[in-house]
Amino acid sequence: MxxxxxxxxxxxxxxxxxxVLRTVAVQGPLSRPAVAARIGLTRAGVAxxxxxxxxxxxxxxxxxxxxxxRGRPGGELAVSDRGPAGIGAEIGVDHxxxxxxxxxxxxxxxxxxxxxxxxxxPGPVLRRLSALLAEVTAGISAEGLWAAGLTVAxxxxxxxxxxxxxxxxxxxxxxxxxxxxxxxATAPGHEAALPLTVENEANxxxxxxxxLGGSGARPAxxxxxxxxxAESGIGAALVVDGxxxxxxxxxxxxxxxxxxxxxxxxxxxxGRGCLEQYAGERAVLRAGGVTPEGAAAAPVGPGARIGxxxxxxxxxxxxxxxxxxxxxxxxGIALAGAVNLLDPQAVVLGxxxxxxAPWxxxxxxxxxxxxxxxxxxxxxxxxxxxxxxxxxxxxPLLGAAHAALQAVLDDPLHSxxxxxxxxx
Numbered sequence: 001m002x003x004x005x006x007x008x009x010x011x012x013x014x015x016x017x018x019x020v021l022r023t024v025a026v027q028g029p030l031s032r033p034a035v036a037a038r039i040g041l042t043r044a045g046v047a048x049x050x051x052x053x054x055x056x057x058x059x060x061x062x063x064x065x066x067x068x069x070r071g072r073p074g075g076e077l078a079v080s081d082r083g084p085a086g087i088g089a090e091i092g093v094d095h096x097x098x099x100x101x102x103x104x105x106x107x108x109x110x111x112x113x114x115x116x117x118x119x120x121x122p123g124p125v126l127r128r129l130s131a132l133l134a135e136v137t138a139g140i141s142a143e144g145l146w147a148a149g150l151t152v153a154x155x156x157x158x159x160x161x162x163x164x165x166x167x168x169x170x171x172x173x174x175x176x177x178x179x180x181x182x183x184x185a186t187a188p189g190h191e192a193a194l195p196l197t198v199e200n201e202a203n204x205x206x207x208x209x210x211x212l213g214g215s216g217a218r219p220a221x222x223x224x225x226x227x228x229x230a231e232s233g234i235g236a237a238l239v240v241d242g243x244x245x246x247x248x249x250x251x252x253x254x255x256x257x258x259x260x261x262x263x264x265x266x267x268x269x270x271g272r273g274c275l276e277q278y279a280g281e282r283a284v285l286r287a288g289g290v291t292p293e294g295a296a297a298a299p300v301g302p303g304a305r306i307g308x309x310x311x312x313x314x315x316x317x318x319x320x321x322x323x324x325x326x327x328x329x330x331x332g333i334a335l336a337g338a339v340n341l342l343d344p345q346a347v348v349l350g351x352x353x354x355x356x357a358p359w360x361x362x363x364x365x366x367x368x369x370x371x372x373x374x375x376x377x378x379x380x381x382x383x384x385x386x387x388x389x390x391x392x393x394x395x396p397l398l399g400a401a402h403a404a405l406q407a408v409l410d411d412p413l414h415s416x417x418x419x420x421x422x423x424x
Contacts (some may be wrong), residue, residue, distance in 0.1 A: 013049075014411055016041065020049045021058060021079070021412050025103055029062050029076040050077060057083045058103065058412055079103035082144035084408045087136065087194075088401030089129055090153040090201065093118045093170050093232040094305075096125070098132045100140045100147070101401035103408070105212070109139040118232070119172035122165075126181035133182075149404035150194050152178060153201040153396040155233055160250030163198045169268040170232045195407055201396040202227065202235030202253055203244055205350045208391055208399030210239065221387070222345035226338050228255060228331070229351025229395065231306070232281045238342060245342075256280065260333045278330035281305055281352070287323035288312065306352035306393075313359045324359035331360065332367020339384055340373050350389035351396065357388045 019039045024030055027038065036046040053059040061075035085100040085108060097112040111132050117125050129152075137147050156168025163179040165171075178198050206227035210220070223242040229235055234256035238245040245252050256276040257269045264273025277283050285305060290312075312320040335347060347368070349357055365386055372384070389395055 014414070016045075017049050017052065017412050018410055020046065021053060021103075022409050024059060024077050025079045025105075025409065029078040031076055035077065053412060056413055058408075081106075083146070084148035084405065085140050085145040086401045086404030086406075086408075087133065087147050087150045088153070088204075088397050088399070088404060089133060089150065090397045090400060091117065091125060091129065091171070092155065096129050096132055097397050098129070098136045099397055099401050100136050100145065101398070101405065102145060103405065105402070107398075107401070108143060108145060109136045111135055117171055122173055122176040122178070123181060125171075126178060130182060147194055148408045149197070149406075150182070151197040151199060151204070151400040151404040152182070153199060153204045153400045154178075155201050155231065155235065157251050157254070158198050158200055160246065163196055165198065195404075197403065199400065199403065200235060200237075200250075200253070202229050202237045202351075203246075204397075204399030204403060205229045205235075205389075205391070205395035206237030206239050206244065206348075206399070207403055208395040209348055209350060209389055210242065211402055212391060212398060221348055224342075224344045225346040225348050225384075226335065226342070226344050227348045227350055227389075228335070228353060229349075230256075230279070230281065230353045231351060231393070234276050234280055234331075236338070238338070238344075240342070255334055255338070258334045258337065260330045275330055275334040279327035279334075284309060284323045284327050287326060288317070288320035289323075290320075306355055310355050313356070321359055324356055325363045327356075328360035328363035329367055332364040333371065335364070336368055336371035339368060340371075344384050346385040346387055348387050348389050350391060352393050354388050354390075354392040361386065361388075 016039070020035055023035055023038050030038070032046055032050060033043055035050070036043045039046070050059065054061070057080055059077050060080045062078045079102075081102055081104060083103065085102050088099050088101065090097045094114060094116060095112060096115050096117070097110070099110040100108045102108050113128070113132065115125070115128060133150070140147070154165050154168055155170055156173060157166045158164065159166050162177075164175060164177045165173050167174055168176075179196055182196060209225075209227055221239075223239070225239050227237040227239065236253040236255035238253055257267065257271060257274045259271060259273045260275050260278060261273040265277050266272055267274035267277055288309060290308065309320060309324065313324055338344075339347070349360070353360060368384070368386070391398060
């Protein structure tokens with residue numbers, strides 16, 4: 001076969017290896033005949049692919065499986081609990097976090113630390129993050145795992161296809177390239193630099209929702225949805241037909257800077273009346289009567305001040321409940337534009353918003369019903385389904401770790417050779 005590109009014999013083999021590994025990772029343990037049936041190849045065609053993945057340590061045999069026919073039962077295949085791990089990291093305004101996920105989707109190591117990152121220069125923040133990365137990679141190495149890639153979630157705009165944070169208003173960063181400070185941080189003793197991806201945290205939260213959002217009786221999200229998340233700022237990710245809608249420069253989803261009251265206060269982005277001025281963490285704390293001193297007294301860490309708001313609302317504090325009601329109204333106004341433009345099947349509240357949903361949802365849904373064109377056209381009202389992510393504030397970090405495994409799932413043997421080449 002001499003065709004060019006992905007239709008070469010090597011390209012077809014690589015795709016089929018990826019199909020086998022993905023099928024077992026998602027649906028396993030499976031017998032060899034079951035794998036062949038699911039990906040549409042013959043048993044003879046699947047056999048050498050399975051053997052390659054077994055030799056590479058990406059698959060293991062976990063016992064015997066009845067074939068339902070004559071002959072000796074074959075072994076069931078599962079992804080190995082050793083081998084590659086995806087490393088996810090998150091840079092928040094008041095915390096840093098790192099976790100490692102294996103091919104089975106299990107979190108094998110996780111560390112988090114409070115950190116005052118707002119208006120801190122990138123260098124010191126990335127040095128602290130590197131220390132956490134070294135802690136996690138040392139831990140997984142002791143369990144027979146190796147880092148296959150690193151994805152870092154950031155609350156800001158990332159230049160498409162780059163490792164540069166162009167603007168992160170809540171961090172105070174502009175044109176910050178993360179690669180020089182993170183180079184080699186998670187791959188000590190290895191020749192090849194660890195593949196690094198930097199991505200907007202809302203996008204990674206949406207990817208986590210796609211891959212992990214369904215469980216038990218809860219269905220997976222539909223293929224078209226808007227994922228909204230919040231911590232200090234507010235971000236959104238637009239998923240169309242199961243794929244992120246990134247925009248020409250990769251900046252799609254900046255919901256926090258959609259103006260909801262055009263004559264409102266000046267925002268950090270330079271605009272006026274942006275959503276973050278009414279539904280962002282600082283705005284809601286202020287509207288709820290929480291002084292800067294009171295906010296500073298909250299435990300430092302991921303979602304700490306959001307947790308403070310949730311506790312005050314649960315205790316019936318009238319000012320906090322009013323502030324969250326106002327935040328929901330502003331969110332509904334901002335989301336109505338996205339809903340009218342994109343017609344998604346659902347809106348998913350993720351990140352810290354998941355914890356505040358009991359007090360935010362009523363006014364948000366009311367505004368969507370009032371302002372969504374389809375709600376008046378069909379005469380029923382309602383707009384899209386609004387759901388709450390079960391992942392909550394963990395979404396971006398888990399999304400980052402799973403995204404870091406994509407190179408392994410896309411090209412299993414190549415990724416192993418490039419990311420796991422120890423020095424002699």
